[in-house]
Amino acid sequence: GAVVSQHPSRVICKSGTSVKIECRSLDFQATTMFWYRQFPKKSLMLMATSNEGSKATYEQGVEKDKFLINHASLTLSTLTVTSAHPEDSSFYICSARDQLKGGNTEAFFGQGTRLTVV
Amino acid sequence: KQEVTQIPAALSVPEGENLVLNCSFTDSAIYNLQWFRQDPGKGLTSLLLIQSSQREQTSGRLNASLDKSSGRSTLYIAASQPGDSATYLCAVCSGGSYIPTFGRGTSLIVHP
Numbered sequence: 001g002a003v004v005s006q007h008p009s010r011v012i013c014k015s016g017t018s019v020k021i022e023c024r025s026l027d028f029q030a031t032t033m034f035w036y037r038q039f040p041k042k043s044l045m046l047m048a049t050s051n052e053g054s055k056a057t058y059e060q061g062v063e064k065d066k067f068l069i070n071h072a073s074l075t076l077s078t079l080t081v082t083s084a085h086p087e088d089s090s091f092y093i094c095s096a097r098d099q100l101k102g103g104n105t106e107a108f109f110g111q112g113t114r115l116t117v118v
Numbered sequence: 119k120q121e122v123t124q125i126p127a128a129l130s131v132p133e134g135e136n137l138v139l140n141c142s143f144t145d146s147a148i149y150n151l152q153w154f155r156q157d158p159g160k161g162l163t164s165l166l167l168i169q170s171s172q173r174e175q176t177s178g179r180l181n182a183s184l185d186k187s188s189g190r191s192t193l194y195i196a197a198s199q200p201g202d203s204a205t206y207l208c209a210v211c212s213g214g215s216y217i218p219t220f221g222r223g224t225s226l227i228v229h230p
Contacts (some may be wrong), residue, residue: 036220043122043221044207049217093161097216106152109161109164110161112159112160112161113161
C-alpha cells in the first residue's frame with residue numbers, strides 16, 4: 001500500500017524556538033494533505049488542509065501564523081510550529097491520499113511526531 | 119458538521135473473546151468509512167476501508183460492517199489476542215474535501 005513518511009518522529013525543543021515537521025508521500029502524488037493534532041485521550045483534530053502550490057486552509061481556532069504550512073511539491077508538505085510554547089506539546093499526524101485514485105479512497109497516515117516543548 | 123462517536127471508550131477482555139466495537143456518525147452522506155489501529159505513541163495503521171456502496175469488509179480476524187442509513191459501523195474482532203491491544207479509531211469521509219472525521223477511539227486491552 002501507499003506510504004506516508006513523517007519526520008521527525010519525536011522532537012524536544014526549547015520554548016520560543018521553531019520546529020519543522022515533514023510529511024512525504026513516498027510512492028504517490030498528493031495534491032492535498034491533512035494535518036491533525038491529537039491531545040491525550042482525545043480524538044484527532046483536523047488543523048488544516050494543505051494544498052500543493054497554494055495557501056493552506058485552516059480550521060476554525062487554528063492560528064495560521066503559529067502553524068505555518070507549506071506544500072511546495074506533490075509529495076511534500078511541511079508544518080512549522082513557530083515560537084513554540086509548552087501548550088503546543090502534542091502529537092501531530094499528517095495524512096494523504098493517492099490523488100490519481102480519486103478523493104474518496106483510502107487515507108494513509110504518517111507515523112506522527114511527538115512534540116515536547118520545554 | 120459530521121460528528122463521529124465511538125462506544126465503548128475503553129474495553130478490557132480476556133484473550134480469546136470475540137469483540138464488537140461501535141462507531142456512529144450523524145451525517146449519512148458519506149463516501150467511505152475507515153477503521154484504524156493506533157499503538158501508544160505511534161501513528162495510525164489502516165485496518166479496513168468500507169466504501170459507501172459496501173456493507174462489509176473482512177481482513178483476517180477483522181470484519182467491519184456499515185449501515186449508512188442508520189449511521190453505524192461495527193468492527194468485529196474474532197478470537198482476540200494480547201497483540202490486539204491498542205486504540206481503535208473510526209474515521210468517516212464526507213463533504214466536498216473528502217476530509218476524514220475521527221471518533222475518540224476505543225482503547226482495547228486484551229489480557230492473557
